[in-house]
Amino acid sequence: MxxxxxxxxxxxxxxxxxxxxxxxxxxxxxxxxxxxxxxxxxxxxxxxxxxxxxxxxxxxxxxxxxxxxxxxxxxxxxxxxxxxxxxxxxxxxxxxxxxxxxxxxxxxxxxxxxxxxxxxxxxxxxxxxxxxxxxxxxxxxxxxxxxxxxxxxxxxxxxxxxxxxxxxxxxxxxxxxxxxxxxxxxxxxxxxxxxxxxxxxxxxxxxxxxxxxxxxxxxxxxxxxxxxxxxxxxxxxxxxxxxxxxxxxxxxxxxxxxxxxxxxxxxxxxxxxxxDVGSWDALHTISEGDAQGNVVSGDVVALDAANCLVRAEGVRVAIAGVSDLIVVASGSDVLIVPRGRSQDVKLLLDAMKK
Missing domain, CATH: 3.90.550.10 (Spore Coat Polysaccharide Biosynthesis Protein SpsA; Chain A)
Incomplete structure (x- = not known):
């Protein structure tokens, strides 16, 4: 080089x-x-x-x-x-x-x-x-x-x-x-x-x-x-x-x-x-999922779920019978949005500040 x-x-x-x-x-x-x-x-x-x-x-x-x-x-x-x-x-x-x-x-x-x-x-x-x-x-x-x-x-x-x-x-x-x-x-x-x-x-x-x-x-x-x-x-x-x-x-x-x-x-x-991994949706897109299209990380149990991104840090997350969701839990904070709406995180943070 x-x-x-x-x-x-x-x-x-x-x-x-x-x-x-x-x-x-x-x-x-x-x-x-x-x-x-x-x-x-x-x-x-x-x-x-x-x-x-x-x-x-x-x-x-x-x-x-x-x-x-x-x-x-x-x-x-x-x-x-x-x-x-x-x-x-x-x-x-x-x-x-x-x-x-x-x-x-x-x-x-x-x-x-x-x-x-x-x-x-x-x-x-x-x-x-x-x-x-x-x-x-x-x-x-x-x-x-x-x-x-x-x-x-x-x-x-x-x-x-x-x-x-x-x-x-x-x-x-x-x-x-x-x-x-x-x-x-x-x-x-x-x-x-x-x-x-x-x-x-x-x-x-x-x-x-x-x-x-x-x-x-x-x-x-x-x-x-x-x-x-x-x-x-x-x-x-x-x-x-x-x-x-x-x-x-x-x-x-x-x-x-x-x-x-x-x-x-x-x-x-x-x-x-x-x-640029600018959203949870972007991370789901570039990550390798399981046979049902789920991308999971941490202590997660998923039953009859499809095309979800679920990350758990310091807490257990269990989902069943859902699809196209983003669920991210870290400590005492939990984010749940439909796939395609993860850009709303900024709006949620603004709302919480108010």
Missing amino acids: RGRGGKGSSLIDIVPVILSGGSGTRLWPLSRAEKPKQFLSLTAAETMLQLTAARARGAGFAAPVVVANAAHADEVEAQLAAAGAEALVLEPVGRNTAPAIALAALSADPDAALLVMPSDHVIADVDAFHAAIRRALPLVEDGWLVTFGITPDAPETGYGYIQVGEEVAAGVHRVARFVEKPGRDVAEAMLAAGDHAWNGGIFLFRADAFVAALARFAPDMLAAVRASLDAARREGARVWPDADAFAASPSDSIDYAVMEKADRVAVVPVAMGWS
Whole structure:
């Protein structure tokens, strides 16, 4: 996975940048602010964070840089002990993905190729992912900003899309445009056209190319992040950016701040069994069920049940004579919704807060 950097540079490794700042609750009651889904074992014995690190480990990959919520420092270090993180940059406050990636880019060698990955996604076909990385590397080394477009299999309205433009290298295309989360009709039209991919939020670029783009398109953000690192406290692999300086940064996603504005932006379309596991329904879809289509975990008894997802932690759950249900029990909290309605978790949490 090695590739040559810019002029005069030597062979370099790809530096995985794992974004673990999220505190999402879409998989409540298992996922909570104090232990969000990247720290959970949802699809394998390993946690989502551990699986993310594992898919960018070995020949051609350097030790990862992890950007995480400061409150999760101990959890990240414990889970990634085997990975030996090069740096654990601890955000004092959330400022979206662009400042988080800026922290990593300014902490890495300027000519390093940064592979930016969310910590809580599934990629079933790692070989296909690595092949897509290899296709992207020549352009990355020439200063392009590359994203990976997930081959869509449904008109999903919960994802952003990328319109795939002209081919600029084998298997690599110029990005024609980024598309916001579309309505159903628009999503169906884009799927039918065959020239759009889902925006999976995975990127590959040189650190200096991203910093240069920030300097051009988001100079206030770059200045704030740089100041926060200049005044950072360091202890071993841990880096605590200055809280006041970092809080002064605008809050923006990498798509808005850089990717939609930069000139040389490319996309590698790839089918690699990707999922953001954004709901219990999504987890049911990507999980292997029993003969009746049930996906169960924990102390669960299911009789005459079909196509259900049932997870039990610290409690026994028994179901009978039901179908197409999602039942998740964790401690004293229990979620019960029909399949297809798991996005209502947010509404339920809002209602409970009131």
